[in-house]
Structure formats: structure tokens, C-alpha cells
Amino acid sequence: MIGNKIINFKQLDSTNDYIKQNIVDLSDGTIVVASQQTNGRGRRGNIWHSPKGNLYFSVLLKGCVNREDMFLLTMKSSLSIVLMMEQYGLKPKIKYPNDILINNKKISGILIESIGYKELEAVVVGIGINVNVMDFSNVDWKATSMKKETNETYHINDVLKEFIQCFNSIKDDNVIYENYLNRSILLNKTIIHNGKDYIVESIEKYGDIILMSDQETITVPSDELSISNFY
Numbered sequence: 396m397i398g399n400k401i402i403n404f405k406q407l408d409s410t411n412d413y414i415k416q417n418i419v420d421l422s423d424g425t426i427v428v429a430s431q432q433t434n435g436r437g438r439r440g441n442i443w444h445s446p447k448g449n450l451y452f453s454v455l456l457k458g459c460v461n462r463e464d465m466f467l468l469t470m471k472s473s474l475s476i477v478l479m480m481e482q483y484g485l486k487p488k489i490k491y492p493n494d495i496l497i498n499n500k501k502i503s504g505i506l507i508e509s510i511g512y513k514e515l516e517a518v519v520v521g522i523g524i525n526v527n528v529m530d531f532s533n534v535d536w537k538a539t540s541m542k543k544e545t546n547e548t549y550h551i552n553d554v555l556k557e558f559i560q561c562f563n564s565i566k567d568d569n570v571i572y573e574n575y576l577n578r579s580i581l582l583n584k585t586i587i588h589n590g591k592d593y594i595v596e597s598i599e600k601y602g603d604i605i606l607m608s609d610q611e612t613i614t615v616p617s618d619e620l621s622i623s624n625f626y
């Protein structure tokens with residue numbers, strides 16, 4: 396269960412960093428929310444611009460997270476965002492591994508960080524959801540928000556509550572996997588890997604990708620795949 400304790404801040408550097416700095420005092424499932432972040436971080440060292448109006452939060456998971464379950468957590472987090480947005484009538488898709496898009500524009504991103512070297516002590520799942528912000532001219536990628544898509548203004552707390560409900564209600568690993576695949580836009584697309592064209596045949600349960608060309612079928616671990624190019 397997540398969200399038994401929710402700590403709200405007007406401003407933080409980064410909700411992920413706050414949790415990492417205070418990990419000893421925080422309990423499993425705690426959520427830290429900031430109305431804005433001054434040093435919001437994205438994947439691959441990107442800045443996550445975090446003005447007021449969107450939702451920025453991190454979930455702390457302590458114990459019972461194995462390294463093998465990390466992709467399951469990626470799928471569960473992505474799917475929970477998608478299911479939450481579906482409740483509002485939106486139809487987002489997942490760009491592997493965990494970007495949430497509407498019409499190819501990014502509406503949400505996830506930064507999962509693990510703590511502990513040999514043994515995983517804890518995992519921090521940081522989520523940014525574009526809710527009410529309308530202007531993304533300072534962002535390097537195509538972006539949109541729930542408000543941009545629907546012309547409605549949302550209560551940030553309601554969006555968070557809906558996310559928590561979705562996350563806590565999906566428990567079965569196979570259901571998570573099937574629903575993640577259903578919303579994934581990568582399957583059957585052509586991607587360029589090591590200079591060659593491949594069709595994405597499948598996404599495996601632990602995150603590996605199966606790629607097929609005329610000559611071969613290969614398995615590529617997620618961290619070896621750059622999927623900026625697909626069509």
C-alpha cells in the first residue's frame with residue numbers, strides 16, 4: 396500500500412532527493428509532494444521543469460523490492476498513471492520503458508532510483524504529471540498536459556488520489572504485464588539498433604526487448620537500447 400502518509404511541500408529542490416536525504420525517518424509507502432521543484436530531475440540527466448500547476452511527487456518503497464522486480468515496478472507505475480488518466484477520459488499510451496504520451500507528446504515521466512548497493516534497501520519512484528500547465532516552450536521535447544488536452548482545470552490532489560487508488564488496486568503481475576503491453580506503442584514498430592532496422596517483436600516480463608530482422612532475432616536488455624528512433 397502506498398499513500399498512507401502524504402507529506403506536502405510548497406517547494407522542494409526535488410521530491411526524489413528529499414526522500415533520499417530523509418530515508419531513515421520515512422516509512423514504507425510514504426509519498427512526498429511538492430507544488431514546485433527548483434531542481435526537478437528527469438531520466439538521463441535531463442532537467443524536469445517543475446513550475447506550479449503540475450503534479451510532482453515521489454513514492455518510497457522500503458523492503459520487499461528485488462532487483463528482478465524493478466521492471467514490474469516500472470510497468471506498475473506507468474500503468475497506474477495511464478489508468479488514472481483513463482478515469483478522466485484521456486487515452487494515453489506508454490513509450491517503453493516509462494514515458495506516458497498522448498498523440499506523441501509527453502504528458503508524464505517517471506524517475507525510479509534505487510538505494511543500496513548489493514542489497515536493495517529501498518526504491519524511490521518519482522513521478523511528474525503535466526496537469527494544468529499550458530506552456531511547454533522551455534521543454535526540449537513535445538509535451539502536453541491534461542488541461543491542454545481537455546481544456547479543463549484539475550485539482551492536483553484529486554489527480555494524486557486517483558493515482559494512489561489505481562496503484563494500490565493493481566496487484567496481479569500478469570494483469571500488470573498484459574495491460575502494460577496493451578498500452579505500449581513500441582510493439583511492431585521498426586527501430587534502429589546498432590545501425591540496423593529491426594521490428595520490435597515483444598517486451599519481455601523482465602524488460603528485455605526481442606527484436607527481429609530478416610536475418611536474426613535478438614534479445615536486448617533495456618539499458619542497451621536507445622529508442623529515440625522508431626517509426
Ligand code: BTN
Binds near residue numbers: 408435494
Ligand atoms: C523523465 O525524465 O521522464 C522522468 C521525470 C521524473 C520527474 C519527477 S517530478 C517528481 C520527482 N522528483 C524529481 O526530481 N523527478 C521526479
